Amino acid sequence: MKTEDFDFELDEELIAQYPIKDRDQSRLLVMDKKSGNIEHKHFYDIIDYLNKDDVLILNDTRVIPARLFGNRPGKEEKIEVLLLKKKENNSWECLVKPGKKMKIDSTVEFGNGKLVGVVKEIEEDGSRIIEFKHDGIFEEILDELGNMPLPPYITAKLEDRERYQTVYSKNNGSAAAPTAGLHFTKELLEKIREKGVKTAFVTLHVGLGTFRPVKVDDVNDHIMHSEYYNISEEASNIINEGINKGANIVAVGTTSIRTIETVARDYGKVISTSGWTDIFIYPGFEFKIIDSLITNFHLPKSTLMMLVSAFSSKDNIMKAYNEAVKDKYRFFSFGDAMFIKKEDI
Structure with missing residues (x-):
């Protein structure tokens, strides 16, 4: 399987430079996971595809x-340093x-x-282990001196930092936003809960893999970097109760799906646990838990393109992406959304 198989043409004008004014007003391409049939909606319509339990x-x-x-x-x-993963003794991988x-x-x-900061090690991939020295609380200093780590394809200035956070963000640690969640408002989530839909919160701190392109020709040769995840007992109970009821288990974003499928692979079921995952999901992967996926439109030849292709099929995804390009959907982090739904909902 070649990396080139996951390429597509994209006009630069379709790369969203700014978040839309109202989060849930983004467009939503709804695709049937099996047939590839497509509907064009808005994100607030996601509630119509979710049912009690x-x-x-x-x-x-x-x-x-x-x-x-x-x-x-x-x-x-000027020296630019991007913090990726916290290590020991005030050190970070950067x-x-x-x-x-x-x-x-x-x-x-x-x-x-x-x-x-003092460079202590240089990793094989070129990243640095930097030890930081400071007076006071590191998080407060970082909040004062640091900038939001927007992806390199976003060149416009972000006026409001919170627009690169989900409305339910809680646990500090990511070097990039889980962008599928950026479309939710607190009001939309409340309406979804009122319908009887359960919400389960997991944590995966997005790290180095987000910033590293796939540089190998053969997909099998690509090595993913590890990211920290945590699943609480409350979340695992909610998910397992849904599974037992035969409910639709919907992952919001590729980070959520990687978290859950990592644990399902390692333990055979969803349990309360934490650890590091370097799971690489590409066509041929067998999903054990997730039925449907809410996601954004991803970069060509990226591991995320491979993941969504595995969740449906490469032909279905390429067809959907070509239609999204033709219909001038907004792409990438601040762009529009896609819902890959199980066939019987």
Whole structure:
């Protein structure tokens, strides 16, 4: 299976640079998972596809202002550091630009020395392990000095940081938003609950994989980076109750589906647990729990394109994406949504 198989043409003008004014007014392409039949709706119509006792699984991770701009002591050039994964002893795995300037023992300062980082290790993939030194609370300093880590294809300035957070974000730790959830409003979620739909919150902190393109020709050669996840006892109980009732189990976003299917693969069922996952889902993967998927439109040749192709079929997904391009849907993080629904709802 080749990476090129998941490519498609996309005009740059279709890449959403700004979040839509009202979250739930985004467009929604609804596709039958098996037949590939397509309907065109708006996101607030998602409630029409959910029934009593169905389970909506949402990722409650919260994006940290993980992008820092600093300089080496006595140097004027700008050094960009993107925090990806917290390690031990005030250290983080980071992406650094320009990397060649930051060798082992190199120092970078932020906010006139309010925060100082020292490179301790250089990983095989080029990322750096940086140990940070500071006075005070790291999270408060980061909130003051850091910027939201918007993907590189978004070049417009984000006026309101909260628009890159879901309305139910809770647990700090992500380097990117679980973007399928950005379409929900508190009001829409309340209406969904009033209909008898259950909501289960899991956590997966989005990390390095989001920023790394697939560089190999053969999909099987791609290596995913690990991300931290947590499933509470409350969430596992809600999901299992839904499974036992034969309800529609709906993942909101690829992060939710990766969390649940990781645990199902490792334990044979959904349990309360936490850990690290590097699960790579591509065509041929056997889904054990998730019936339907709410997701955004993803980058060509990305692992996320491979995941949604596995959930339906590559032909169905390519057909849907081509129709979305033709119909001028908005793509990527701030773009429109897609609902891949089980065939009998």
